[in-house]
Amino acid sequence: MKFGVVVFPGSNCDEDLVYTLSEVLHQDVVKLWHKDTDLQGVDFVFIPGGFSYGDYLRSGAIARFSPIMSEVVRHADKGGYVMGICNGFQILTEAKLLPGALLHNESRKFICKNVFLKPESTSTIVTSGLEPRAYKVPIAHGEGNYYGPKELIKELNDNDQILFRYCNEAGEVSEESNPNGSLDNIAGVSNKKKNVFGMMPHPERCSDFELGNTDGREIFESILSKVMA
Amino acid sequence: MNLSSALAPATLEQAQEMGLRADEFDKIIEILGRTPNFTEMCVYSVMWSEHCSYKNSIKWLKTLPKDGPHMLVKAGEENAGLVDIGDGLGCAFKIESHNHPSAIEPYQGAATGVGGINRDIFTMGARPIAQLNSLRFGKLDNARTKWLLGGVVKGIGDYGNAFGIPMVGGEVYFDDSYQANPLVNAMSVGLVKTGNIISSKAKGVGNPVFIVGSATGKDGIKGASFASKDITEESAKDLPSVQVGDPFQEKLLLEATLELAETDTIAGMQDMGAAGITCSTSEMSAGGNVGMDIHLDLVPTRQDGMLPFEILLSESQERMLIVVKKGQEETVQRIFEKWDLHAVKIGEVTEGPEVRYFMNGTLVGEIPAKSLVLGGGAPVYEREYKEPAYYKEAKKFSIDQVNEPADYVVVARQLVAHHNICSKKWVYEQYDSMVGTVNMSTNKPSDAAVVNVKGTNKALAMSVDCNGRYVNADPEVGTMIAVSEAARNIVCSGGEPSAITNCLNFGNPYNPEVYWQFVGAIKGMGAACKKFQTPVTGGNVSFYNQTVNEDGSAKPVFPTPTIGMIGVLKDKSLQTTLDFKYKGDLIYLLGNSYDDINSSEYLYSYHGVKNSPAPHFNLDEEFKLQECMKGLIRNNYISAAHDVSDGGLFVSLVEMGLPNSLGFDIVTDGDIRKDAFLFGESQSRIVVTVVEDYEDEFLDFVAESQVTVMLLGHVTKGRMTVDEENFGFIEDMRHLYEESIAMEMAK
Numbered sequence: 001m002k003f004g005v006v007v008f009p010g011s012n013c014d015e016d017l018v019y020t021l022s023e024v025l026h027q028d029v030v031k032l033w034h035k036d037t038d039l040q041g042v043d044f045v046f047i048p049g050g051f052s053y054g055d056y057l058r059s060g061a062i063a064r065f066s067p068i069m070s071e072v073v074r075h076a077d078k079g080g081y082v083m084g085i086c087n088g089f090q091i092l093t094e095a096k097l098l099p100g101a102l103l104h105n106e107s108r109k110f111i112c113k114n115v116f117l118k119p120e121s122t123s124t125i126v127t128s129g130l131e132p133r134a135y136k137v138p139i140a141h142g143e144g145n146y147y148g149p150k151e152l153i154k155e156l157n158d159n160d161q162i163l164f165r166y167c168n169e170a171g172e173v174s175e176e177s178n179p180n181g182s183l184d185n186i187a188g189v190s191n192k193k194k195n196v197f198g199m200m201p202h203p204e205r206c207s208d209f210e211l212g213n214t215d216g217r218e219i220f221e222s223i224l225s226k227v228m229a
Numbered sequence: 230m231n232l233s234s235a236l237a238p239a240t241l242e243q244a245q246e247m248g249l250r251a252d253e254f255d256k257i258i259e260i261l262g263r264t265p266n267f268t269e270m271c272v273y274s275v276m277w278s279e280h281c282s283y284k285n286s287i288k289w290l291k292t293l294p295k296d297g298p299h300m301l302v303k304a305g306e307e308n309a310g311l312v313d314i315g316d317g318l319g320c321a322f323k324i325e326s327h328n329h330p331s332a333i334e335p336y337q338g339a340a341t342g343v344g345g346i347n348r349d350i351f352t353m354g355a356r357p358i359a360q361l362n363s364l365r366f367g368k369l370d371n372a373r374t375k376w377l378l379g380g381v382v383k384g385i386g387d388y389g390n391a392f393g394i395p396m397v398g399g400e401v402y403f404d405d406s407y408q409a410n411p412l413v414n415a416m417s418v419g420l421v422k423t424g425n426i427i428s429s430k431a432k433g434v435g436n437p438v439f440i441v442g443s444a445t446g447k448d449g450i451k452g453a454s455f456a457s458k459d460i461t462e463e464s465a466k467d468l469p470s471v472q473v474g475d476p477f478q479e480k481l482l483l484e485a486t487l488e489l490a491e492t493d494t495i496a497g498m499q500d501m502g503a504a505g506i507t508c509s510t511s512e513m514s515a516g517g518n519v520g521m522d523i524h525l526d527l528v529p530t531r532q533d534g535m536l537p538f539e540i541l542l543s544e545s546q547e548r549m550l551i552v553v554k555k556g557q558e559e560t561v562q563r564i565f566e567k568w569d570l571h572a573v574k575i576g577e578v579t580e581g582p583e584v585r586y587f588m589n590g591t592l593v594g595e596i597p598a599k600s601l602v603l604g605g606g607a608p609v610y611e612r613e614y615k616e617p618a619y620y621k622e623a624k625k626f627s628i629d630q631v632n633e634p635a636d637y638v639v640v641a642r643q644l645v646a647h648h649n650i651c652s653k654k655w656v657y658e659q660y661d662s663m664v665g666t667v668n669m670s671t672n673k674p675s676d677a678a679v680v681n682v683k684g685t686n687k688a689l690a691m692s693v694d695c696n697g698r699y700v701n702a703d704p705e706v707g708t709m710i711a712v713s714e715a716a717r718n719i720v721c722s723g724g725e726p727s728a729i730t731n732c733l734n735f736g737n738p739y740n741p742e743v744y745w746q747f748v749g750a751i752k753g754m755g756a757a758c759k760k761f762q763t764p765v766t767g768g769n770v771s772f773y774n775q776t777v778n779e780d781g782s783a784k785p786v787f788p789t790p791t792i793g794m795i796g797v798l799k800d801k802s803l804q805t806t807l808d809f810k811y812k813g814d815l816i817y818l819l820g821n822s823y824d825d826i827n828s829s830e831y832l833y834s835y836h837g838v839k840n841s842p843a844p845h846f847n848l849d850e851e852f853k854l855q856e857c858m859k860g861l862i863r864n865n866y867i868s869a870a871h872d873v874s875d876g877g878l879f880v881s882l883v884e885m886g887l888p889n890s891l892g893f894d895i896v897t898d899g900d901i902r903k904d905a906f907l908f909g910e911s912q913s914r915i916v917v918t919v920v921e922d923y924e925d926e927f928l929d930f931v932a933e934s935q936v937t938v939m940l941l942g943h944v945t946k947g948r949m950t951v952d953e954e955n956f957g958f959i960e961d962m963r964h965l966y967e968e969s970i971a972m973e974m975a976k
Binding site for chain 2: 009010012019049051110111112113138140205208213
């Protein structure tokens with residue numbers, strides 16, 4: 001299994017993902033430069049968090065036009081795995097690889113804090129290795145308010161495409177546990193084929209045991225156990 | 230103004246308008262042997278401004294200790310001092326103010342403060358790994374204060390979050406004295422491989438000089454001069470003096486610069502902050518004993534027709550000056566091209582000693598580099614100082630003048646919710662505190678922020694501290710306390726203090742009473758830094774922080790010498806947290822208690838006594854306490870540690886209880902007045918918890934260290950009890966403590 005982490009100008013969680021995949025999870029990882037058009041034979045592409053191209057137009061709106069993204073789209077169309085975290089999730093929705101959109105947080109403020117996630121889908125590699133409990137994973141975004149038309153939300157539910165919902169420490173999904181106004185507390189989704197994933201929270205920020213929380217590591221380990229199997 | 234008038238001899242009136250004094254103008258004529266032209270006069274005016282020249286502070290700054298056991302590069306030798314943390318790594322760190330721009334344009338003022346301080350760090354070849362900040366505002370129930378706080382926090386957040394370096398710590402205070410003039414101090418901490426340190430000196434005659442990064446515009450022209458005068462009703466007219474920041478460009482500049490640091494192509498580099506091209510060319514030249522020929526027409530500009538002095542003085546952000554080793558130009562250009570940034574040759578290093586500025590081949594300025602800079606020709610003044618009347622007046626205060634409160638629970642709740650004491654969650658949740666995956670305090674809170682040094686067994690501890698009220702009450706003692714509290718925070722987190730950076734925020738230095746505060750602060754800082762062996766590696770001085778009223782009278786801010794301290798955890802396992810762990814753990818107080826409520830928030834806010842001495846403090850007592858604390862952590866005798874600071878002992882206990890929702894059952898000391906014991910802020914006290922199994926070893930060790938210790942009580946499931954009086958449950962405090970600022974901001 002070979003992982004690739006895309007680096008856009010303005011990406012700032014690229015190194016964190018590389019560190020987590022290589023140093024914490026001992027996987028083979030390469031960086032994929034935005035101006036390149038070669039995926040270097042990776043099996044799994046990560047689009048990291050950050051502020052790609054400064055995010056001056058709209059989060060993720062410019063990044064989808066970069067040379068590397070054409071290859072990422074091709075990779076996904078062929079069934080290859082792609083996962084976007086935070087700004088990466090925004091980019092994947094802009095690129096139409098994932099449904100829905102990410103609006104400004106309801107508070108209109110950037111929010112960085114630990115939140116709790118309840119794994120939902122049982123049919124994706126991201127969540128199927130997880131237990132039915134609340135996972136503590138941090139968020140850090142200004143535009144993480146997941147939105148889609150009613151029909152889309154119904155479709156996501158019907159197809160088991162919802163990866164995570166924001167919940168409280170006890171695992172209860174409620175309005176109080178929704179940090180940004182996301183519809184149905186949605187924190188992450190997959191595409192219909194379940195090879196493209198996006199989530200606003202940062203599992204790479206809670207994978208290293210030195211940081212005192214390894215709930216995110218279990219998300220990566222779910223992926224590893226399912227694709228290796 | 231056109232090119233010919235920019236080349237005409239300057240007049241005294243013009244010089245004075247630019248902030249130069251008549252005797253300084255005469256000195257320039259003497260140095261040059263002629264009257265400077267307008268452009269040259271502009272260059273002198275910014276380089277000799279308070280902000281760049283330190284002319285009114287340098288005499289006293291020189292008395293501060295510069296060298297210590299952990300120093301790699303001493304203060305003043307480069308842009309920032311470097312601490313040797315072992316494993317082939319140096320730590321570069323610095324704090325800087327952006328007070329004046331933030332007072333009139335809080336968003337951009339604060340944002341560019343963040344940008345500037347990070348450039349100071351990566352221009353040395355160091356990658357920033359953590360940021361902190363220290364903020365002061367007027368009372369929060371004021372509409373303008375809310376606007377300022379909201380703007381400053383958003384400015385810091387938008388810039389720092391996009392730049393991608395975690396904000397790991399800071400402080401926010403509110404007091405009337407900062408009403409017109411908020412303080413915005415930003416700190417950055419970086420790591421550099423000792424072989425990759427980039428010098429800030431120009432070297433090698435004939436080496437090309439490049440400007441890299443953003444294009445130069447008219448923003449921020451004369452910002453350094455602006456920062457060197459009083460804030461008045463007219464200050465909003467100085468809006469063009471405020472720069473505009475672009476964190477995306479800064480991020481690209483960071484990555485390009487650090488890629489460059491891995492090559493052997495650079496002879497020297499300096500970032501462009503205050504006074505832009507003027508400052509970087511003259512300081513680099515003076516530092517390397519060389520000169521430069523600079524062609525201003527080659528500088529990429531944002532608009533046509535910029536005059537030489539505008540290009541020279543522009544403070545456009547996200548720019549660097551690089552002296553490239555001759556023959557390596559292509560490598561440099563290739564790296565900047567990769568990151569889509571300008572890298573343009575604008576001149577070369579000469580024998581000097583002059584820096585010469587050209588416009589389309591015409592010489593527009595020729596100035597000896599050394600005559601411009603600190604330690605060279607820049608003026609140095611001795612200012613007179615005088616003890617203010619309030620100082621003696623304050624000494625008359627005695628605790629007997631105020632009564633004990635009728636209801637302790639009411640006072641306790643008020644203090645926990647006080648804006649100076651409560652959680653700053655509303656602020657820090659707008660900052661990305663976790664990017665970089667190095668913040669070890671997110672899930673393990675401690676007095677100082679603990680930051681992982683990946684690939685080693687070490688971690689860094691860092692803290693910013695200053696209680697301006699204490700410094701106002703007694704500048705010397707108050708500043709000793711600021712240094713000591715920073716050190717105490719680091720020690721309580723498991724670290725060993727290494728060095729400090731300072732940001733000295735004061736009023737007008739020409740006011741002898743303000744200067745008396747400054748001198749006292751420096752004396753106190755020097756004494757404390759010597760005691761802890763924590764040299765001063767750099768920092769900045771910000772004078773003129775005061776409000777000039779319409780009648781011409783001035784009210785200075787509280788003297789606020791913010792201390793940013795760095796410490797090293799030799800082993801990550803030493804990390805010590807402040808939270809109560811288990812019900813039943815014993816709670817001990819280390820250090821002496823006194824009948825002292827001086828300068829406490831309790832006395833100031835609850836009793837409304839604004840003038841009292843600094844709290845009790847003794848440097849030797851403090852040092853002994855910290856040495857004891859280090860030993861307790863090394864031996865693993867304690868399970869939590871938290872110092873007693875603003876708000877006193879009760880607030881410390883609440884802060885220890887909240888993370889795990891545990892309470893406490895304690896007794897007070899019968900020899901001490903109860904309000905002093907619970908809410909007094911006498912210094913050099915630490916609350917620790919001890920597991921019963923280790924109690925004997927703990928007590929033996931403390932006795933050997935000759936530190937006073939008192940058993941307060943034990944950790945409970947949630948109830949808070951003091952002398953058998955019920956103070957409610959810890960969860961009752963959560964809303965008061967965590968939501969107080971959010972509730973005020975929503976009003």
